[in-house]
Amino acid sequence: MKIVVLGAGAWGTALAVSAGSNPLTRHAVTLWARDASQASAMQAQRENTRYLPGITLPPALGVSSLSLADSEQLGNLVSGADLVIVATPMAGLRAMLANLGTCRVPVAWLCKGFEAATSESFGLLAHEIQAQVAPDLIAGVLSGPSFALEVARGQPTALVAASGHAAVRHALVAAFHSPTLRVYANDDLVGVEVGGAVKNVLAIATGLCDGLNLGLNARAALITRGLAEMTRLGVALGARADTFMGLSGLGDLVLTATGDLSRNRQVGLALAKGQTLQQAVASLGHVAEGVYSARTVVQRAACLGVEMPIAQAVVALLDGQIQPAEAVALLMGREPTAELM
Numbered sequence: 001m002k003i004v005v006l007g008a009g010a011w012g013t014a015l016a017v018s019a020g021s022n023p024l025t026r027h028a029v030t031l032w033a034r035d036a037s038q039a040s041a042m043q044a045q046r047e048n049t050r051y052l053p054g055i056t057l058p059p060a061l062g063v064s065s066l067s068l069a070d071s072e073q074l075g076n077l078v079s080g081a082d083l084v085i086v087a088t089p090m091a092g093l094r095a096m097l098a099n100l101g102t103c104r105v106p107v108a109w110l111c112k113g114f115e116a117a118t119s120e121s122f123g124l125l126a127h128e129i130q131a132q133v134a135p136d137l138i139a140g141v142l143s144g145p146s147f148a149l150e151v152a153r154g155q156p157t158a159l160v161a162a163s164g165h166a167a168v169r170h171a172l173v174a175a176f177h178s179p180t181l182r183v184y185a186n187d188d189l190v191g192v193e194v195g196g197a198v199k200n201v202l203a204i205a206t207g208l209c210d211g212l213n214l215g216l217n218a219r220a221a222l223i224t225r226g227l228a229e230m231t232r233l234g235v236a237l238g239a240r241a242d243t244f245m246g247l248s249g250l251g252d253l254v255l256t257a258t259g260d261l262s263r264n265r266q267v268g269l270a271l272a273k274g275q276t277l278q279q280a281v282a283s284l285g286h287v288a289e290g291v292y293s294a295r296t297v298v299q300r301a302a303c304l305g306v307e308m309p310i311a312q313a314v315v316a317l318l319d320g321q322i323q324p325a326e327a328v329a330l331l332m333g334r335e336p337t338a339e340l341m
Contacts, residue, residue, distance in 0.1 A: 008033035010051040012087025014148035020061035039065035101134040106171040112196030113289035114296035123296030140168040144247040145255035162192035191243030194234035199253040200290030202226035206257035207268020236304040264290035
């Protein structure tokens with residue numbers, strides 16, 4: 001297969017490395033970097049020193065920095081590709097999909113979250129953005145519990161390829177399934193995207209819980225009730241409830257909430273130590289999507305009549321309306337109720 005990965009951050013690079021290193025296939029992989037100097041350095045050093053230091057780029061992986069603002073150059077880059085992967089953050093997805101609007105091969109994005117809300121509309125999930133700007137694309141998402149560094153190292157990982165189009169699911173499995181990376185197909189695109197978006201918000205809450213040394217009982221309760229919130233919102237948006245018991249729901253939530261490689265968890269830990277939100281985000285050096293998605297999660301839930309008290313507490317904390325200890329008191333002080341999803 002010929003695979004083009006648009007975005008040379010940690011996750012885009014990790015998947016490009018994984019596909020280019022698969023001993024069972026002969027994929028030709030091109031990794032596009034927005035920064036020409038970064039692309040040049042990667043090509044010369046055979047390493048992405050900024051995002052994945054210590055990981056050697058395989059010989060089958062080429063690096064490009066063509067200007068994608070030029071439609072002709074974009075066309076040249078994806079010409080003959082069997083699969084195009086969009087590895088930008090949520091903030092860059094709209095523009096990239098608009099540029100790919102006439103692409104006729106399967107396209108899949110990697111970002112997890114909601115687009116930032118505007119005065120005109122609530123923040124959208126990725127498939128909703130695609131429906132607006134590139135409705136003719138055959139597209140989907142590759143998601144699931146995964147840290148980029150572990151994938152790049154070839155450590156065992158399982159992902160889910162979600163799309164309403166069988167061609168997209170098949171292309172993603174063919175591209176990335178390997179002896180160390182299992183890829184499962186799923187046609188519930190909405191459920192997979194909601195799981196990937198909401199788990200980031202819940203990971204901030206779990207980081208806060210652990211940073212305050214509230215104990216393992218509290219962590220287990222928070223993750224479990226967070227899963228219930230995620231499921232309620234997903235079903236209200238049209239997802240299947242059983243999707244949230246899979247890789248993109250429970251799996252990704254557990255990983256992001258408990259793994260120290262999780263940027264969103266690190267935000268919660270930093271807030272528990274008394275850092276400001278600005279200090280916490282600045283210390284990461286990478287995007288923590290939960291910080292930008294939390295408010296949209298709560299807004300969309302409210303419009304649908306879905307109760308999400310944990311997500312609401314995270315928003316209040318991020319907005320500086322409450323302190324970490326007050327967030328815990330707010331949740332523990334809620335009225336008793338039956339355990340329902």
